[in-house]
Amino acid sequence: MKKYNWGMIGTGWIAHEMADALNKVNGEIYGVADVNAEMLNKFAAEKHVQHTYTDADAMIADPNIDIIYIATPHTYHYPYIKKALNAGKHVFAEKAITVNAKQFDEVQKMAHDKGLILTEGLTLMHMPLYQKVHDLIAAGGLGDIHLVQVNFGSLKDYDPKNRFFNKALAGGALLDIGGYATAFARSFLASQPNVTLTTVKFFETGVDEQSGIILKNPQEQMAVMALSLRAKQPKRGVIAGTKGYIEIDNYPRATEAKVTYTADAHESTTALLQAGNADDALVYEVQDMQRYIAAGHDDGQLQLSHDVSHIMDNVRNAWGMKFPFD
Template structure:
């Protein structure tokens, strides 16, 4: 079934999503952006016939089924609420909300309205993860003890950029930390209840880099390293009592290397592959539409909520609030 999608925002990720929508869904019904020149250019390039300078007008268009949100983090909460109240399913880019209080409110609203709300974290939709989880469930690497995950982005030095703007919820934690935390949480049996962390701030007051250790009641641990001004490999490792799994480029992974450790001296390796990194957003679109078809999101929103609560707990440990949270 084809759906009428309405897009809010015309930035770089919206360009990639529009291409995915046109490929999977065949068409895009509408797009909204406050900048009319950018709006018309985007609509022309992506063959979108309906344009809206006022996003609220698009949200309330009765012909639209699904709203896609690709704005700065601080606008997500309001647009999600408006879309759900208008009876629309919502696919929102990460971070789905800037804090757990906002998340809990929109999740409750989505449940009340019986609507699908999903977050655009690519790793939640890459096919390789089904294979990895099945392998772990089979006991192939024994009991999972430790997850290690890095994400380092090298943003140009520009205090005026949104990545470093505290009023726009900038910083590494919300920009890239969701990927690392979603990876870690996916392979822990339970939600962490113990967090140790330290942070280095950028001159604007946002988190530039951080180290985070998570532990749950099963004594499983996750170790994460995030940075906005130093590149790191996007690499995750899941370690168990019988082996470990290495996943490179984990946000859009297509392969996993498994090392089986029979004992301290004997190791064998296996590599499994699945999916296409270039089709990451196509998988997101296909999954979202299947969720709407089936009325169930396969637990994705629950995982997003757990990640959001972890990110909140990390910031609480730092004592860092965004200016609008104190009002």
């Protein structure tokens, strides 16, 4: 298999985890960029990175780099994605890949026109368990899918200055954690929702602190989501059909799913699906990204990101919540 050189932008906690995954898969990391030279050099020494750049543009321009990995705050994703694609680089960007659907549609078209792979770092798109879940559903194991329920709640410290609550940095529960829930919901709906019902509690900075969201598609399948940045919830998803339901805990990095078959209203049997290792979530991302490049296509992952981006725009529009850059 071809060796791929990755260049990383950002040295935060998720970049540390991605660096470990890259070293596990590839045995090395070509480059990393950060404007903070002290943090940059510490990161490079700890993660055995070969080249450092205090200017991300210089790293993007390096002809030896094949893939740009973006782990910056949300608002910087869009400009860096465009620069990387224009430089002929494949791009792996952390979620949320862009802050709105308009930005997403532009970079999706750019990647398509240039024949480059653009992928979003939503772990649940890459966990091996989900292939088994989708295979079971495709084989009719749950009958007709009627309802998806999914929760994600974090308990962030009360700090109006933190990026999670900063409107100028695209803060709020929807873009920070809602991508996981929305991707889960969309994955198990037969088509893109055309009805959005939602209510929101705003944080004092004007971003969404918590929300309830109901989606319905033309087949009248429904998804119900609950999100919060100030109340911890279990990360739990349920897919319910006419013959049974599947429960998935810790769904962003899930390794098992409990299947309950409901032959009638009174009797049921259960089974357990298992696959993967939660600690290898980002290893699967790296492996998939490199496989996509080698194959020349991404197994439909960017289309899922497209649908998620448009759903989240519809939700924010229903709230009347705009970012300064919308």
